[in-house]
Amino acid sequence: LKASTRTLGALMLMGRRGAFDAAASRVLGVLANQAAAALSTIQMKDRIKDLAMRDGLTGLYNRRAFDDELRRAFGREDRQHGRLALVLLDIDHFKKLNDTFGHPAGDAVLRHTARVVEQHLRRGDQAARFGGEEFAIILPGTSExxxxxxxxxxxxxxxxxxxxxxxxxxxxTVSLGAAVWPADGKDEESLIAAADRALYAAKQAGRNRAALASGLPPPAPSFAPTI
Incomplete structure (x- = not known):
């Protein structure tokens, strides 16, 4: 089965009476071409869908794909009564790198950091570019x-x-903030907020370190203004 110059697969048929005659061969050729066209269309749609989920610079999942994956991960772990961890990672002094060496160097740092993160993920973990110089890592079934x-x-x-x-x-260098569900947040939004507080604490403590949300004082309660 071929589409343009690409080989998609092979179709093997056997007749009970030996070789196919010319008419049957023509029909099978048409069917094979139709099957190849259908496979090519499916592959193209899958490729377009994957590209829409990827950050163009780093190749990691983009923020939209991250939100979808975190939602699915919550559903899986909730059904299985499991645990789920989230790590937010921020490149230290990224603005200074950009200002000193230029934006192409900043892009190289982003790609470099993304590759290092990917190399240290386990099967089932998912990394995404969260925004700017910030990345997120979803860790299903992971303890503190x-x-x-x-x-x-x-x-x-x-x-x-x-x-x-x-x-x-x-x-x-990078700073990281981590939070674990259900201890640090009851849903996606609160887990992200907890990891973000931990990330801020890591940066405030001097950068190039990791902090856990569970090691921080609870956030101050917010009150609606009274009129």
Whole structure:
């Protein structure tokens, strides 16, 4: 089965009376072409769908795909009475890197960080570009201890990885904030907020470190203004 110059597969048929005659061969040829066209269309649709879910610079899932995957992960873990962790990661001093070396260097740092993160994910984990220089990692079925280990492994790997851009060696570090459901948040929104608070704490503590939401004081309650 071929579409243009691409081979999609093979169709094997056997007749009970031996070889097919010319008329049957023509019919089978038409059917094979139709099958190849249908397969090519399906593959193209899948490719377009995948591209729509990807960040064009890093190749990771984009924010929309992240939101969808987090929602699905919540549903799975809730049904199985499991656990779910979320890690938010921010590149330290990214604006300074951009201002000093230029936006192409900033893009190289984003791609570099995305590759390092992907290399340290386990089967089933999902990474996404959350926005700007921030990334998110969804960790299904992961305990607090397991989340700490992965976050520290990613942090250490980014710090040790070598990145040379236009002859200059760039020093890249990241800060990470982690939260675990259901202890740190009852739904997607509150889990993201908890991980974001932990990320802020990591940056306030000096950057290039990971912080857990469970180690922070509870957020101050918000009250609606009275009139």
């Amino acid at each position: 201890a397991g989340t700490v280990r992965l976050a520290e492994r990613v942090r250490d790997a980014v710090e040790k990885a070598q990145l040379v851009f236009d002859g200059a060696r760039l020093s890249v």
